[in-house]
Amino acid sequence: MKNPIYIKIVEDIRSEISSGKLKPGDVLPSETSLCSEYDTSRMTVRKGLSILSNEGYIYSVPGKGYFVEKPDYNKYIFAYDEMSNLINNVDRTKLLSVDIILPDEKLAGSLQISESKKVVMIRRLFYTEGEPMAYDIKYLLYKRGVPIVENEIKNATFPEMISDRTSLYDLNKELIIYAKIPEEKMKKLLHIQNKIALLVVEQKLYDIEDKPIGLGITYFRGDYIKLHGVSK
Structure with a gap:
């Protein structure tokens, strides 16, 4: 069974962060760009970004977009x-x-x-x-x-x-x-x-x-x- 589009967004961005293609502080593509890239709605894009944010991969700055979070190596x-x-x-x-x-x-x-x-x-x-x-x-x-x-x-x-x-x-x-x-x-x-x-x-x-x-x-x-x- 094919995964939902928001899961595809999560996996793709997570992979780019883990591989180093996206580094801490880098800005992610805008919601509009992601909607176009994945041919989906803004709601679906936001659902994927919300998961990444909850997992600690990214954070949002109102009016500026989403950025790659710096990993916290000291948290256990x-x-x-x-x-x-x-x-x-x-x-x-x-x-x-x-x-x-x-x-x-x-x-x-x-x-x-x-x-x-x-x-x-x-x-x-x-x-x-x-x-x-x-x-x-x-x-x-x-x-x-x-x-x-x-x-x-x-x-x-x-x-x-x-x-x-x-x-x-x-x-x-x-x-x-x-x-x-x-x-x-x-x-x-x-x-x-x-x-x-x-x-x-x-x-x-x-x-x-x-x-x-x-x-x-x-x-x-x-x-x-x-x-x-x-x-x-």
Whole structure:
């Protein structure tokens, strides 16, 4: 079956960009020229150009046309699941505490709330094959009338914890990842006896209005986690 014309436009322009015939910054033929070349409507041409734009091959400048986009070599896509990574899975969790607290200045600033606004703090340990692999702490905005059921949050991922507060389809997430030397208290919690660094993953969850609704910080033993990303 013959491909639609807009797919032909996408494939032809994509091929010219990939081969170097069209270089970053080069202007594409006008919509009128493409209509003539492919003997098709302006709507069909725009559909093809829209696909190329969404794929990151081109961008438009109002009144000037379409240009070849410079590839972003520094952008990677990777999946993050606090309960599973390339080398280890969490097979048991231990709920250490669930407390309602008043945030300090740093936490209040991160959650964009006043220091008088209550926050639910959840502390857990993650285990794999009997050994503690991560210390996990979550901060959720306290919501009067919404019960905290310990059995439900014990094994829940961060998004699952807030599923009764906002639709997961409206959820936006931000990650910050960094290494840290463990303090003595953390060494005892994670049974660290030699020089092993921590891989710290901070997750911030936002609602549909882009307001923070939760902050999670997970301290992984460096020898128990491995993340993988790919460029697109």
